Amino acid sequence: MTVSPHCLFVVSDSTGDTAEKVTRSALMQFGSASAEVKVFSRVRTTEQVARIVQEAELRSAVVIYTLVNPTLRSVIVGKLGEAKLRSVDLIGSLIETLSDFLHQEPAGKPGLLHQMGEAYFKRINAVEFTVKNDDGQEPRNFHKADIVLVGISRTSKTPVSSYLAQKGYKVANSPIVLDLDQPKELFEIDQSRVFALTVDAALLIRIRRNRLQQLGLPPDSEYAMREHVMEELRFARKLFSRNPTWPIIDVTTKAVEETANIIVSLYETRSASR
Structure with a gap:
């Protein structure tokens, strides 16, 4: 050597x-x-x-x-x-x-520096994990996540994930896409770590239209049409009803940090009882 x-x-x-x-x-x-x-x-x-x-x-x-x-x-x-x-x-x-x-x-x-450093590096690791596992990129990593968020497009999955990561939680999120099944890995993990996000249809339509405008796409695309949005929401509700252990959090009137704090509170309560 x-x-x-x-x-x-x-x-x-x-x-x-x-x-x-x-x-x-x-x-x-x-x-x-x-x-x-x-x-x-x-x-x-x-x-x-x-x-x-x-x-x-x-x-x-x-x-x-x-x-x-x-x-x-x-x-x-x-x-x-x-x-x-x-x-x-x-x-x-x-x-x-x-x-x-x-x-x-x-x-x-x-040891005080060690304690501070461990918290810092835990946060860095959480952020790296969350970025790599955004939008269902790596379902095989769901079992490594502290928290997994599910919801249709524009229900704040990514911003909430990022906020939680800054708090040191490793987060993955899985998009709900109309007529597509969720990855099998989602149902193989501890279901107490899965949280569902939903939003009011009218607000979701406005958010999606703004997003299309930012991308230079026509606002009347199917993505933001009321009929399509309502169908997506119904599809998501059916998924949630089949998985009653998932808490459903309505983000309509909530800031990102408020949604994240609700998730943390539920997560910590569930962790304590495991």
């Missing part, structure tokens, strides 16, 4: 997961450049710091650290300076700036 000449030491007084993810994300900016990332987690003593810096000196490593304990941070800064090693303090300067701004001493509790 060939050892990379470029070595990065990630030093943390917690798990080191967040610092490692940030480091690897930064490395992606350099394409095919090879670098070894070595993580030192739960570093809590000056002896550990000394050993790590000594090893870093032997390997000419760049040291990236997240140490919230001011004593440990001071020790590593001093030893890195003595060894003349390049380093990055991922959190120290931020803590000091916030302490000065808020006129408050920091807690100095390891």
